[in-house]
Amino acid sequence: MEKxxxxxxxxxxxxLLLPQLAIxxxxxxxxxxxxxxxxxxxxxxxxxxxxFVGLQNFERLFSDPTYLNSFQVTVVFSLAVxxxxxxxxxxxxxxxxxxxxGAMAYxxxxxxxxxxxxxxxxxxxxxxxxxxxxxxxxxLDRLGYDWNHFVDGGDALLLVILASAxxxxxxxxxxxxxxxxxxxxxxxxxAAIDGAGPARRFWTIVFPLLSPTTFFLLVVNVVYAFxxxxxxxxxxxxxxxxxxxxxxxxxxxxxxxxxxxxxSSAAQSVVLMSIVIALTVIQxxxxxxxxxx
Amino acid sequence: MVENxxxxxxxxxxxxxxxxxxxxxxLWMAFVASTYPPEAxxxxxxxxxxxxxxxxxxxxxxxxxxxxxGGVPVxxxxxxxxxxxxxxxxxxxxxxxxxxxxxxxxxxxGRMLCFWTIFVTLMLPVEVRILPTFEVVADxxxxxxxxxxxxxxxxSATATFLFRQFFLTVPDExxxxARIDGAGPLRFFKDxxxxxxxxxxxxLFVILFIYGxxxxxxxxxxxxxxxxxxxxxxIQRMVAVPDSEPQxxxxxxxxxxxxxxxxxxxxxxxxxxxxxxxxxxx
Numbered sequence: 001m002e003k004x005x006x007x008x009x010x011x012x013x014x015x016l017l018l019p020q021l022a023i024x025x026x027x028x029x030x031x032x033x034x035x036x037x038x039x040x041x042x043x044x045x046x047x048x049x050x051x052f053v054g055l056q057n058f059e060r061l062f063s064d065p066t067y068l069n070s071f072q073v074t075v076v077f078s079l080a081v082x083x084x085x086x087x088x089x090x091x092x093x094x095x096x097x098x099x100x101x102g103a104m105a106y107x108x109x110x111x112x113x114x115x116x117x118x119x120x121x122x123x124x125x126x127x128x129x130x131x132x133x134x135x136x137x138x139x140l141d142r143l144g145y146d147w148n149h150f151v152d153g154g155d156a157l158l159l160v161i162l163a164s165a166x167x168x169x170x171x172x173x174x175x176x177x178x179x180x181x182x183x184x185x186x187x188x189x190x191a192a193i194d195g196a197g198p199a200r201r202f203w204t205i206v207f208p209l210l211s212p213t214t215f216f217l218l219v220v221n222v223v224y225a226f227x228x229x230x231x232x233x234x235x236x237x238x239x240x241x242x243x244x245x246x247x248x249x250x251x252x253x254x255x256x257x258x259x260x261x262x263x264s265s266a267a268q269s270v271v272l273m274s275i276v277i278a279l280t281v282i283q284x285x286x287x288x289x290x291x292x293x
Numbered sequence: 294m295v296e297n298x299x300x301x302x303x304x305x306x307x308x309x310x311x312x313x314x315x316x317x318x319x320l321w322m323a324f325v326a327s328t329y330p331p332e333a334x335x336x337x338x339x340x341x342x343x344x345x346x347x348x349x350x351x352x353x354x355x356x357x358x359x360x361x362x363g364g365v366p367v368x369x370x371x372x373x374x375x376x377x378x379x380x381x382x383x384x385x386x387x388x389x390x391x392x393x394x395x396x397x398x399x400x401x402x403g404r405m406l407c408f409w410t411i412f413v414t415l416m417l418p419v420e421v422r423i424l425p426t427f428e429v430v431a432d433x434x435x436x437x438x439x440x441x442x443x444x445x446x447x448x449s450a451t452a453t454f455l456f457r458q459f460f461l462t463v464p465d466e467x468x469x470x471a472r473i474d475g476a477g478p479l480r481f482f483k484d485x486x487x488x489x490x491x492x493x494x495x496x497l498f499v500i501l502f503i504y505g506x507x508x509x510x511x512x513x514x515x516x517x518x519x520x521x522x523x524x525x526x527x528i529q530r531m532v533a534v535p536d537s538e539p540q541x542x543x544x545x546x547x548x549x550x551x552x553x554x555x556x557x558x559x560x561x562x563x564x565x566x567x568x569x570x571x572x573x574x575x
Contacts, residue, residue: 007468038425116507117509123544125319128318132338256423273421
C-alpha cells in the first residue's frame, strides 16, 4: 500500500530517517556482520594471531557433544514452555470467555505476570523450590520426592520451564481470549441447538477456529523460549547443574564472555540468527495468509 | 452464554479462581519471604503468613542495599531503571515516528533500502549479537553510562512498523487540505499527524516502558560500576553472592520493589496495554 499524495523535499526525508538508520547501522548491522566475519576466523588463546579457517568453526560446533546437547535442551525447553503456558492460558481463556460476572477482575488478575522481568520470575520460582526453605520443595518432600535443583539436572530444567511458562501465561491468555471473542456466536448457538454440549462444541468448532491464533502463539512462544528466557536461566541455575539448563542463547553468552572463545561464540550467534530469521519468515508468511483468509 | 448450565458456570469460576491462586502464589511467597528477619531462613521451610519485619527489610533494601553485593541502595537502582526505561520508550517512539513518517509521506531514492535496513533489525535480538555489540559500545566509550544503557536498544522495527501501518490508514485528504492551507511537511507532522497518533503512542509507550524496565542481559554486560546498576540485574548480583546462601529477605524485598512499577503500569493502564500488545504483534 502506498500513499497517493506525498510531500516533495530534497533532504528532509533523509534527515528524518537519520537517527534510526544511524543506530541500526552502528548497533545492529555492523555487530551482526562482525559476528558473521568472526565466525570464519580463529584466534589463538592470547588473542595475538587470527587466522581464517572457513567453515571450521561450524564443523567443530556441530561435532561438539556439548553443543548438540545444548540444542537438545533448547528444543525440550522451548516445546515444554510453549505447551505448558499455552495449555494453561487456553484453559483460563475458555473459562473467562464463559463467565459474565467478574470477567474483568479475572482478566486483571491473570495478566499482571506479563510485567515481571524474566530474571525476577526465575528468582521467585527459585525461592519457591529452594530445597531447604521453599514451600514447594517441602510439599514434594512430604510426597516422597527429594527435590534438589542444585544437583539434579531434570529438576533444574523443570524449574526454569515452570518459571518461564508462568511468565508467558498472561500473554497467551490475552491472545486466546481475543481469538475466542472473535468467533461468531451464531456458530456456537447453532451447534447448541443441534444438541452439542460445551465440550463437544469446543473440540469441533472453537478449537479449529482458534487454530490461526494457536499457530501464531506457538511461534511467538518458541521465540520467547529461545531468547527472552536468558534472564530466567542466568539469574537462577546459570546453565547448570552440568549442562542441564544450558540453552543455546546461554551458551553463546557463556562461551563468549566467560570462555572467551570468540570464533565459536560468533559461529553460535550465526546459527541463532538463522533460527530467528527462519522463525520470522514463518511468522510473516503465516500472517500474510491470515490476512487473505 | 448459549444455554443455562449453572454447574458448568460454577466450574468455570472454580478453575479461574484456582488459576489466579496458582499464578499469584510465587508472588505471595516472595512477599512473605521479604517480611522475615534473616534468622528465619535458617530454621527450615518458610511459613505461609507474613512476618513482622516488613519495614526493616524494605527500608534496608531501599536505602542501603546488600553489603555483600556492593551495597548499592535499591532506591538508586530503581532510579537507574526508570531513567533507562523512559529513555528507551521515549527514544524508540521518537525515532520510529520520524522514520515512519519519512517512509510513508515521501518518495526519495533509496526509500526501500532504508525500509529494509530497519526491517532487518527484527531478526537480530541483542542476545544473538552480544559480543560484537558489546565491543562497539566499548569502543565508543559508552560503558557505564545512561547512553550506553539505552541507545543501543532504541532502534526498533516493531515501533516503526506500527506507525507506518497507522499512517497508511490516515486519509489522503488531510494532506491535501494541509497543503492547500499552505502547511509544509513539518507543520503537517506536528499539527495533524501527531495529534492523530496520540492513542497509538500511549499504547506503545506502556509496552516499551515494560520492555525497557525488564532489560537484563544488556545492563548486566555494560555496567561494571555499581552506581549504574539497574534493579532487575541488581537482583542477580544479590543472588549470586559467592560462597553463601542468598540473603533472601533483602533479595525478595528487592524483587517485589522491582516488580511494582511495571505491574502497576499494566494494571493501571490495562486498556492501553492490551491495545499496545495486540498492535505490536500485527
